[in-house]
Amino acid sequence: MSSSSIHLQITFWLLIISPLAISRIFPTNQTLLILPLTTQNIHNSSSTILLQRRRSSPSFKILFTHGVTLTASLTAGSPPQTITMVLDTGSELSWLHCKRFSAHTSIFNHAKSSSYTSLPCSSPVCTTQTQDLTNPATCDHKSNLCHVAVSYVDGSSMDGNLAQETFRIGSLTRPATSFGCMDLSSSTTPEEDGKTTGLMGMNRGRLSFVNQMGLSKFSYCISGSDSTGVLVLGDASYPSLPPLKYTPLVTKMDRLPYWDRFAYTVQFQGIRVGSKLLPIPNSNFVPDHSGAGQTIFDSGTQFTFLLAPVYNILKTEFTQQTKSILTVDPSFVYQTALDLCFRVGSTKPDFSKLPTVSLMFAGAELTVSGQKLLYPVPGSGPEQKYCFTFGNSELEGIEMFIIGNHHQQNVWMEYDLAQRKVGFANDVKCSQASQLLGSSGLYGHTV
Numbered sequence: 001m002s003s004s005s006i007h008l009q010i011t012f013w014l015l016i017i018s019p020l021a022i023s024r025i026f027p028t029n030q031t032l033l034i035l036p037l038t039t040q041n042i043h044n045s046s047s048t049i050l051l052q053r054r055r056s057s058p059s060f061k062i063l064f065t066h067g068v069t070l071t072a073s074l075t076a077g078s079p080p081q082t083i084t085m086v087l088d089t090g091s092e093l094s095w096l097h098c099k100r101f102s103a104h105t106s107i108f109n110h111a112k113s114s115s116y117t118s119l120p121c122s123s124p125v126c127t128t129q130t131q132d133l134t135n136p137a138t139c140d141h142k143s144n145l146c147h148v149a150v151s152y153v154d155g156s157s158m159d160g161n162l163a164q165e166t167f168r169i170g171s172l173t174r175p176a177t178s179f180g181c182m183d184l185s186s187s188t189t190p191e192e193d194g195k196t197t198g199l200m201g202m203n204r205g206r207l208s209f210v211n212q213m214g215l216s217k218f219s220y221c222i223s224g225s226d227s228t229g230v231l232v233l234g235d236a237s238y239p240s241l242p243p244l245k246y247t248p249l250v251t252k253m254d255r256l257p258y259w260d261r262f263a264y265t266v267q268f269q270g271i272r273v274g275s276k277l278l279p280i281p282n283s284n285f286v287p288d289h290s291g292a293g294q295t296i297f298d299s300g301t302q303f304t305f306l307l308a309p310v311y312n313i314l315k316t317e318f319t320q321q322t323k324s325i326l327t328v329d330p331s332f333v334y335q336t337a338l339d340l341c342f343r344v345g346s347t348k349p350d351f352s353k354l355p356t357v358s359l360m361f362a363g364a365e366l367t368v369s370g371q372k373l374l375y376p377v378p379g380s381g382p383e384q385k386y387c388f389t390f391g392n393s394e395l396e397g398i399e400m401f402i403i404g405n406h407h408q409q410n411v412w413m414e415y416d417l418a419q420r421k422v423g424f425a426n427d428v429k430c431s432q433a434s435q436l437l438g439s440s441g442l443y444g445h446t447v
């Protein structure tokens with residue numbers, strides 16, 4: 001989640017089932033776990049999650065459903081406690097609520113764990129590795145413990161101590177995993193945030209969960225209307241997967257005011273609406289001396305946000321190409337930054353008539369079409385309103401381009417930390433996860 005995150009919420013509940021069922025589905029030369037999944041969100045949907053570990057290259061496959069935030073269920077501590085963590089490619093430090101507040105229904109009770117360790121100020125993790133974080137750790141001199149804090153533009157913030165604990169996902173166990181054990185919390189949406197135990201940071205930093213768990217690659221495929229999909233932790237080399245186009249990650253290790261050094265940063269090169277390439281100067285996509293203008297992929301942000309000069313050109317062109325089928329409502333703005341909204345009435349718009357918006361990166365294009373272009377505003381009354389799913393990042397207080405998860409629906413997304421690249425394939429039927437993963441026998445059903 002970047003500092004601008006508009007959350008996506010899913011909950012995974014994992015339960016190991018019979019090894020006999022495993023042997024009927026998968027080849028016997030692989031070590032496998034199959035885990036049912038229940039999601040709890042505004043859609044109250046559910047599915048099945050599968051986890052597979054190969055002997056040579058660990059790979060974990062998860063069939064999931066999604067709503068507002070993607071939340072994985074795993075265990076931490078000794079004996080294990082079930083926790084739920086929001087999966088976030090836009091941040092590094094993982095953290096858990098360690099103190100119960102009025103709205104929190106899920107906390108991690110570190111006092112009951114024999115493997116929990118609070119890190120002192122002198123710990124090398126505290127003095128060295130936390131320097132990667134946006135807010136480096138400080139020393140709480142009263143307790144001599146390493147103090148960590150995270151904050152977001154929406155007003156949410158967490159404070160606590162850096163600690164280490166044993167985390168487990170199925171058969172994958174990692175002792176001494178560093179995380180923030182938070183005892184102070186401030187949230188603009190306390191009831192929603194209180195449903196999860198914490199956040200799982202998945203960016204490229206040394207303290208990110210994916211790095212600490214020893215995984216160099218992960219992928220996901222989020223479907224559209226039926227809210228199902230698949231998450232792969234590890235390698236997803238299956239013949240039945242569509243060919244991916246890759247764009248290299250931009251690496252800049254300078255500390256700049258508006259630059260996130262460990263985000264999944266790519267080079268934005270242009271936008272096409274229908275067949276028209278928008279007249280946007282290349283300089284508008286190049287970060288300036290302060291780091292402003294960075295382009296990142298962020299699973300913790302719902303929509304896509306563009307800097308004002310680029311957004312305004314896209315807004316004008318999309319309005320022009322849709323003026324015969326959509327009626328602009330100039331007085332309506334959704335969630336601060338989505339300021340191109342339309343009065344639709346009692347019937348849905350004809351999505352097939354909307355022009356495709358193509359986001360062009362070095363070596364690859366991400367296409368946004370159909371229902372992904374317009375978002376139905378909840379509770380907007382008898383005269384339904386739909387808003388353009390691109391927003392003005394400056395209205396959100398962001399100095400970067402953010403490609404959100406809504407525009408990643410029905411796109412196979414791969415994050416390759418080792419090769420420093422992001423790959424994706426457009427127009428994938430993510431709901432058909434069993435077919436995507438081919439002969440491995442993966443499948444999903446509602447439970």
